[in-house]
Amino acid sequence: MKRFLLLLTIFITCVFSAQIMINKLVAPRLPFTLGIPGISNLDKYLYLDYKILYFGDSVIKYSGPKDTDKSSISELLAKSSPTTSIADISSPAYHLKVFEAMLNYISNSSHKPEAIIIPVNLRSFSPSWDMAPGDQFENEIFYLNHHFLSYFSKPLNILQAIKTKALSEETFMATPVYYGQEKIGIVKNFTDIKNPDMSEEDILKNKYIFYYMYDLSEDHRFIRSLKKIIEIADKTNIKLYVYITPIDFEGGTKYVGSDFAEQTKNNTKKICAILEINNLPCLNLAFDLDSGYFDFDEFPNEHLNEQGRKYVADKLKESIADK
Amino acid sequence: MLFNSFSYFIFFPIVVALYFTIPHKYRTVFLLLSSCIFYMAFVPYYILILFAVILIDYYAGIKIEESLGSKRKAYLLLSIISTCIVLMFFKYFNFFNANLLGIANFFGWNYPIGFLKIILPIGLSFHTFQSLSYVIEVYWKKQKAEHNFLTYSLYVMFFPQLVAGPIERPQNLLHQFYERHYFEYERVILGLRKMLWGFFKKIVIADNLALYVSRVFDSPHDYSSPTIFIAIFFFAIQIYCDFSGYSDIAVGSAKVMGFNLMENFKNPYFSLSIPEFWRRWHISLFTWFKDYIYIPLGGSRVIFSRWCFNIILVFLLSGLWHGANWTYIIWGLLHGFFLVGYRLAGIFTKKISNFLQLFPSAFKIFINWLITFLLVLNSWAIFRAKNISDAYYLLINFWVGLFNIFKSISASIIHFNLYPLKNILQKIFAPLPGSSFYFFFYLGLIAILTIVEIIDYKFNLLKIVSIQRRWIRWLIYFAAVLGIMNIGGTRQLEFIYFQF
Known part of the structure; x- marks a missing residue:
């Protein structure tokens, strides 16, 4: 038995060492990912010394069915800045908490980019996104925050070794929905609309309220993440380009009324204030584009068409050039 | 657990x-x-x-x-x-x-019993x-x-x-x-070796193929016939690696503690006939049906019509054993009919074998294997289908898909033009997660499985590994463990047979 235990210990040590080596040296060179895609891509781009990393959600890559140029915002930006290497690490519903974890991961890495672009999506603060069980990315955040364990993220994930605290569907459905500071219902009322008497206009109005009419609190977990991102970037000498993503301001005003403008402007002011206190410019694109720049196939959303993506890429290029 | x-x-x-x-x-x-x-x-x-x-x-x-x-x-x-x-x-x-x-609904009767x-x-x-x-x-x-x-x-x-x-x-x-x-050191190592191969089959092969398979079987109408054919083929590999992987882990775990459990699989996809397939697939279940139902009913020592009844009944029950769904029942019945058909064909065996003697024996073996494998693939299409209408659709497209793949390959060879092949590959790549790389990755995994199965079929895999030098053995273990850790499926998937 002693011989067996000795050999087993040697074998396990070899496997562990090889796993770390594979993830540190081999995996970033591979054309495909070995681990969890978000983390593996981050490793790859850090290893390849990209100058600018562009974090983001689905808005970065989404293209509408009528678009002739399907390029993502980061691709458009890269095309217009050929001397700068830019790569995006994005996934539908990624939010500031994930970006914070990614920056935290980068701060522990020997390879660091020169700059990071952070989009702030106004809808992400609403319960429709903030509290949605499928949009939490607990696993990714856990491994990004536990640098060493990330070498073993794939096997630990397959074996479900890390049981992160997930939000339940019940909690999500019972989350209050606000109109400014007034509680007007719970998520269930806004996601479970089956009333046949409801007009198309009322449905859209409800969606705009659900997505954008919250009063942004200084204590919102994503605001705390934004502050943390600024702090880590400052410590690690990484330039930050933070911008607020365009919303369909025109549509919101049409269906909700003048309150929509007032509330969303208040919310963006709070975000810009945090940036300005930290001597960072606030690139507020929230109200720059009219309805024609958005894709309306499913519902009023923040997804941009070809012209919209190009507009954001140009604005980002200007911002980077200014700095 | x-x-x-x-x-x-x-x-x-x-x-x-x-x-x-x-x-x-x-x-x-x-x-x-x-x-x-x-x-x-x-x-x-x-x-x-x-x-x-x-x-x-x-x-x-x-x-x-x-x-x-x-x-x-x-x-x-x-x-x-x-x-x-x-x-x-x-x-x-x-x-x-x-x-x-x-x-009751069909006849317009009132049916009061609710569902549990x-x-x-x-x-x-x-x-x-x-x-x-x-x-x-x-x-x-x-x-x-x-x-x-x-x-x-x-x-x-x-x-x-x-x-x-x-x-x-x-x-x-x-x-x-x-x-x-x-x-006992040797026995423990033997058990762990079996477990390792079981984990490799389950996590690396079955769970990777599962992604392609489930995308196609969940909405078969969204895919073309060649894709359906490939998905059925992948499912055949997936279910084998999933279930035999489970059995290997079970047998290996017991062996580590000193217990000998019976082997459940003996390279079933190398079978040259359907009866042979059932002597090699899920052996513990089919010997159960044989010993406790088929033989007490008279086995093969009865008149032909009674024997047909016995076989159909046994396979009907085996289908029902797998699950409470018509697809399983039809799957079982189909295998029953395959066996009856095989025996009926035996009547003409002499004429067929006289004819086959004109061909080299390797060709005869290949034809027997091909027919058996295609029949088994057919039955898996029904087994995995969500319902009868999907099963019908999958079956039709299985043969159409096979024909289309064959036609495209032939056209590419005859006309020295890769376009037909490219065209069919594009269809096959449709359910892949992102890149076509994964298709060749899956084929690579199937190639590893095939090589190992051939070694096992000819020589007994565990014995072959045992007689290798220590550094070769360690290299094999090392590669298998690192493979499980890095190229396994993306998430934890239950074993298919757990639902039964």
């Missing part, structure tokens, strides 16, 4: 270490407690159902042994009926109810069959009744084979609980 879970990676070494540490007289109790923990990791209170099955058959065994004449039969029937009622209630109540409701909101206890079909095996063997006087309740409970609950077999026979397993097992 799933074998492919972190819990099992903690549970198993602790159980093995304690098993070899504690005195022999406490080992049965210890293994029983460990098995309870293993089972209760799923749905804890379902252990009560298992306990009920154990209790019924434990007393039935003793009573059968003690009784004479018709009383013996009465106890046997009582035991079989009680055990089957448990199985029927949990597994088939809603299925039969839904069908009766359908009939119950989950099928995991592995129920496996342990009820193992329990039934015991009472039947006691009735036939091939096995003495087990008077120690704990030992009998362990026979049904032994954790490596509790939830998905192999379905053991009392003659093979019960006596092993009384034997003293020591920590």
Whole structure:
């Protein structure tokens, strides 16, 4: 038995060492990912010394069915800045908490980019996104925050070794929905609309309220993440380009009324204030584009068409050039 | 507890270490407690159902042994009926109810019986069959009744084979609980080696293919016929690696502790006929049906029409055993008809073999293998389909897809033009997650499996590995472990046979 235990210990040590080596040296060179895609891509781009990393959600890559140029915002930006290497690490519903974890991961890495672009999506603060069980990315955040364990993220994930605290569907459905500071219902009322008497206009109005009419609190977990991102970037000498993503301001005003403008402007002011206190410019694109720049196939959303993506890429290029 | 879970990676070494540490007289109790923990990791209170099955058959065994004449039969029937009622209630109540409701609706009758909101206890079909095996063997006087309740409970609950077999026979397993097992280096290594290959098959091959397979089978109408053909082929590999992987882990886990469980698979996809396939696939279940249903019905020593009836009945029951769904029943029946067809073809064998003698033997073997494999693939399409209409659609497109692939390859070769091949590959790549790289990755995995299966078929894989030099053996283990850790499926997937 002693011989067996000795050999087993040697074998396990070899496997562990090889796993770390594979993830540190081999995996970033591979054309495909070995681990969890978000983390593996981050490793790859850090290893390849990209100058600018562009974090983001689905808005970065989404293209509408009528678009002739399907390029993502980061691709458009890269095309217009050929001397700068830019790569995006994005996934539908990624939010500031994930970006914070990614920056935290980068701060522990020997390879660091020169700059990071952070989009702030106004809808992400609403319960429709903030509290949605499928949009939490607990696993990714856990491994990004536990640098060493990330070498073993794939096997630990397959074996479900890390049981992160997930939000339940019940909690999500019972989350209050606000109109400014007034509680007007719970998520269930806004996601479970089956009333046949409801007009198309009322449905859209409800969606705009659900997505954008919250009063942004200084204590919102994503605001705390934004502050943390600024702090880590400052410590690690990484330039930050933070911008607020365009919303369909025109549509919101049409269906909700003048309150929509007032509330969303208040919310963006709070975000810009945090940036300005930290001597960072606030690139507020929230109200720059009219309805024609958005894709309306499913519902009023923040997804941009070809012209919209190009507009954001140009604005980002200007911002980077200014700095 | 799933074998492919972190819990099992903690549970198993602790159980093995304690098993070899504690005195022999406490080992049965210890293994029983460990098995309870293993089972209760799923749905804890379902252990009560298992306990009920154990209790019924434990007393039935003793009573059968003690009784004479018709009383013996009465106890046997009582035991079989009680055990089957448990199985029927949990597994088939809603299925039969839904069908009766359908009939009632068709005739416009009022049907008052509602549906039960119950989950099928995991592995129920496996342990009820193992329990039934015991009472039947006691009735036939091939096995003495087990008077120690704990030992009998362990026979049904032994954790490596509790939830998905192999379905053991009392003659093979019960006596092993009384034997003293020591920590023997060679045997432990043999067990771990088997477990490693099982994990590789499950996590690396089956779970990777699962992604492609589930995308196509979940919405087959969204894909073209070549894609459907490839998905059915991938499913055949997936289900084999999933189930034989589970069996290898079970047999290996038991072997580490000194127990020998029966082998469940013997390279089934190398079969040259359907009867041979059933001697190589899920052996423990099909020997169960053979020993307890087919042979008591007269086996093959009856007139042809009665034999056909026996075969069809056995395969109908085997389909039903797999699940309460018409697709499983048709899958079972189809295999029954394949066997009948094979025997009918045997009548013309002489003429066929005279004709085949014109060809080299390798060609004959290839044709036999190809026909068998295509028939098996056909049946898997039905097995995996969500419903009958999907099964029909998949079957049609299986043959159309095969024809289209063959046509494209031929066209590319004949016209020296890669366009037809490219065109069909584009269709096949459609369900892939992102890049076409994955398709070639899957083919690479299947190639590894094929090479290993050929070695196993010709020489016995474990023995071949044993005789290699230490550094080669370590390199193999090393590659397998790192493969499991890095190129396994993206998430934890249950074993397919757990649902049965």
